[in-house]
Amino acid sequence: MTLKIALLPGDGVGPEVLAQAVKCLEAVEETFNQRFIFKEALVGAIAIDKKGTPLPDTTLKLCKESDAVLFGAIGDPKYDNDPDAKVRPEQGLLQLRKELGLFANIRPVLSHPTLLDKSPLKKKVINGTDFVIYRELTGGIYFGEKKLNEEGTKASDLCEYSEAEISRIAHLAFKAAKGRKKKLTLVDKANVLESSRLWRKVVTRIGESYPEVALNFLFVDNAAMQIILNPRQFDVILTENMFGDIISDEGSVIGGSIGLLASASIGEENALFEPIHGSYPQAKGNDIANPIASILSAAMLLEHFGLIEEAWAIKKAVDKSLKKGIVTPDLKENSQYGTNQVGDFIAHNI
Amino acid sequence: MTLKIALLPGDGVGPEVLAQAVKCLEAVEETFNQRFIFKEALVGAIAIDKKGTPLPDTTLKLCKESDAVLFGAIGDPKYDNDPDAKVRPEQGLLQLRKELGLFANIRPVLSHPTLLDKSPLKKKVINGTDFVIYRELTGGIYFGEKKLNEEGTKASDLCEYSEAEISRIAHLAFKAAKGRKKKLTLVDKANVLESSRLWRKVVTRIGESYPEVALNFLFVDNAAMQIILNPRQFDVILTENMFGDIISDEGSVIGGSIGLLASASIGEENALFEPIHGSYPQAKGNDIANPIASILSAAMLLEHFGLIEEAWAIKKAVDKSLKKGIVTPDLKENSQYGTNQVGDFIAHNI
Numbered sequence: 001m002t003l004k005i006a007l008l009p010g011d012g013v014g015p016e017v018l019a020q021a022v023k024c025l026e027a028v029e030e031t032f033n034q035r036f037i038f039k040e041a042l043v044g045a046i047a048i049d050k051k052g053t054p055l056p057d058t059t060l061k062l063c064k065e066s067d068a069v070l071f072g073a074i075g076d077p078k079y080d081n082d083p084d085a086k087v088r089p090e091q092g093l094l095q096l097r098k099e100l101g102l103f104a105n106i107r108p109v110l111s112h113p114t115l116l117d118k119s120p121l122k123k124k125v126i127n128g129t130d131f132v133i134y135r136e137l138t139g140g141i142y143f144g145e146k147k148l149n150e151e152g153t154k155a156s157d158l159c160e161y162s163e164a165e166i167s168r169i170a171h172l173a174f175k176a177a178k179g180r181k182k183k184l185t186l187v188d189k190a191n192v193l194e195s196s197r198l199w200r201k202v203v204t205r206i207g208e209s210y211p212e213v214a215l216n217f218l219f220v221d222n223a224a225m226q227i228i229l230n231p232r233q234f235d236v237i238l239t240e241n242m243f244g245d246i247i248s249d250e251g252s253v254i255g256g257s258i259g260l261l262a263s264a265s266i267g268e269e270n271a272l273f274e275p276i277h278g279s280y281p282q283a284k285g286n287d288i289a290n291p292i293a294s295i296l297s298a299a300m301l302l303e304h305f306g307l308i309e310e311a312w313a314i315k316k317a318v319d320k321s322l323k324k325g326i327v328t329p330d331l332k333e334n335s336q337y338g339t340n341q342v343g344d345f346i347a348h349n350i
Numbered sequence: 351m352t353l354k355i356a357l358l359p360g361d362g363v364g365p366e367v368l369a370q371a372v373k374c375l376e377a378v379e380e381t382f383n384q385r386f387i388f389k390e391a392l393v394g395a396i397a398i399d400k401k402g403t404p405l406p407d408t409t410l411k412l413c414k415e416s417d418a419v420l421f422g423a424i425g426d427p428k429y430d431n432d433p434d435a436k437v438r439p440e441q442g443l444l445q446l447r448k449e450l451g452l453f454a455n456i457r458p459v460l461s462h463p464t465l466l467d468k469s470p471l472k473k474k475v476i477n478g479t480d481f482v483i484y485r486e487l488t489g490g491i492y493f494g495e496k497k498l499n500e501e502g503t504k505a506s507d508l509c510e511y512s513e514a515e516i517s518r519i520a521h522l523a524f525k526a527a528k529g530r531k532k533k534l535t536l537v538d539k540a541n542v543l544e545s546s547r548l549w550r551k552v553v554t555r556i557g558e559s560y561p562e563v564a565l566n567f568l569f570v571d572n573a574a575m576q577i578i579l580n581p582r583q584f585d586v587i588l589t590e591n592m593f594g595d596i597i598s599d600e601g602s603v604i605g606g607s608i609g610l611l612a613s614a615s616i617g618e619e620n621a622l623f624e625p626i627h628g629s630y631p632q633a634k635g636n637d638i639a640n641p642i643a644s645i646l647s648a649a650m651l652l653e654h655f656g657l658i659e660e661a662w663a664i665k666k667a668v669d670k671s672l673k674k675g676i677v678t679p680d681l682k683e684n685s686q687y688g689t690n691q692v693g694d695f696i697a698h699n700i
């Protein structure tokens with residue numbers, strides 16, 4: 001198989017971790033006789049610096065022409081505390097998601113047997129956790145109309161959802177549940193929000209076509225609690241954009257490090273794979289960022305194209321690095337291994 | 351001192367737990383020679399059943415005429431899965447908050463030395479946690495315009511904030527920080543939301559009047575992670591309505607049981623005190639609900655009126671019940687003590 005893969009390193013530690021994922025894909029090319037054509041493009045703060053926009057046309061064009069996008073990270077603190085900034089790095093990612101129609105963000109949350117001690121949660125609470133979050137990615141308050149009055153004293157954001165937006169991701173989530181533990185939990189705030197009530201109505205109706213899947217509901221405040229109290233209760237969590245953002249970052253504490261968590265963003269015609277961690281600007285250039293989330297994003301990419309054995313080889317190599325302790329300092333205090341060495345080790349074991 | 355206290359038991363376990371708080375206040379009356387005049391009124395699902403509205407006029411009138419409101423709990427599952435319900439219990443609480451102008455919800459989060467084992471988090475992570483969340487309570491997406499199109503295929507909620515709404519709670523939060531560990535963390539999503547950027551701008555400006563308080567910022571997704579990874583880093587967290595709802599329920603896992611957490615909702619002229627837990631309908635009438643959150647709400651009420659010694663007596667009695675294991679089953683498996691017995695024990699020890 002030949003796959004055209006757009007590489008978008010982005011900001012902060014993005015380039016460093018993405019380079020490790022590429023190493024691993026190159027190892028897959030050799031071992032499994034596949035062919036990947038990589039092309040790189042700018043996105044985020046670095047694109048603003050060089051081209052004046054966080055998502056240059058050439059970048060978007062490249063992504064559209066590619067079979068998949070491998071994304072690094074986005075964001076730069078110099079924009080965060082400037083409420084008057086006209087452009088922001090994050091707009092690049094949001095616009096990219098929208099333009100590519102990546103409506104479903106899929107985030108697996110697993111406890112790693114070798115890392116049970118790293119989590120702030122007790123072993124007995126997290127052991128055996130295995131759920132996946134389906135987060136709607138191109139609707140809701142992230143993309144609704146934003147307003148600021150002229151005096152700069154009043155601001156608003158609109159959270160809007162249509163039946164069609166809810167239904168397409170709901171089908172994906174139910175299908176996933178069908179192939180897993182057959183349980184789907186909708187997270188919403190239907191006791192307060194109109195948009196949440198629409199979610200509940202549409203998802204309930206769609207659920208009738210998946211009688212083998214048990215559907216239940218949790219208010220988002222309760223969900224934020226349950227994910228910590230008893231993460232094993234979950235199989236597939238379906239939720240809207242902002243709630244998904246919050247609870248999936250929260251869920252990352254289960255695995256012991258956010259540096260382990262990959263995600264896939266899926267649309268009708270495109271797909272993008274990225275770590276769930278941010279650009280971690282403090283670590284930039286220090287060769288300490290954990291490359292595993294980026295490497296596992298590459299594995300999710302392979303799975304997406306049916307390259308199951310290849311994805312498996314990456315995951316096994318990652319497990320080996322965890323078991324042998326060939327990991328970055330976030331996973332082992334005073335670890336001698338840097339981003340590059342961990343990437344090399346994993347790539348060599350594919 | 352004579353205080354007129356409106357009692358709003360509400361739904362589910364609300365009446366049971368509120369009755370224990372009243373017992374404790376009666377004990378305070380005797381021991382400290384204070385006088386509380388209690389009057390009860392309907393709110394929530396029970397008010398819908400009896401009066402057709404979740405907040406009857408007589409209830410609102412009583413609350414306005416009282417010095418403070420002691421609230422039980424609200425919500426009934428029969429409304430949750432009915433997207434077409436015209437009235438909902440929760441509207442009663444939201445409307446009450448709005449009508450009484452209760453713009454600041456204050457939720458302390460503490461680790462209890464005697465309950466460290468009950469938390470799903472590791473002891474070493476939570477030991478010594480002591481922060482307080484200032485949640486804006488009468489603005490944002492809870493109260494913004496809600497729309498549903500005629501076909502019922504599109505729904506929206508508006509998240510709106512004005513400078514004035516942000517500034518009044520920000521001042522309260524900065525003052526609280528000044529009297530504590532002098533650190534204030536604003537939780538927002540300023541990299542995406544216009545309303546969050548207004549929060550950041552206004553809070554930054556107000557912070558200049560509190561130079562002794564260190565101000566920092568966290569995106570809400572990161573905050574959801576940090577509260578679990580390292581809860582001791584926080585002192586005062588300030589945030590908007592919905593984010594506060596989510597992260598304060600999440601924070602409840604630190605204390606070992608949501609049944610322990612009280613909250614105060616403060617306005618210019620009124621104040622309401624309630625547990626942060628919900629109506630827990632499965633437990634209704636079983637004498638198993640933990641009354642401590644409700645009892646500690648009564649303690650917060652006393653503190654609000656400067657009755658510090660009285661509040662202290664309640665808290666000490668609560669500590670005693672925790673130390674002696676005179677607690678409900680949520681805190682001790684197979685505990686023989688019910689809601690009433692725990693309430694009696696605490697009241698007798700005041």
Ligand SMILES: CC(C)[C@H](C(=O)O)[C@@H](O)C(=O)O
Nearest residue numbers: 074075090093245541542571
């Ligand atoms: C960078 C930011 C816009 C983004 C989001 O909130 O969607 C990130 O936090 C994520 O979760 O992918």
Ligand SMILES: CC(C)[C@H](C(=O)O)[C@@H](O)C(=O)O
Nearest residue numbers: 191192221424425440443595
């Ligand atoms: C009952 C509900 C409307 C309420 C809220 O979300 O504000 C509750 O969850 C709370 O946190 O007090």
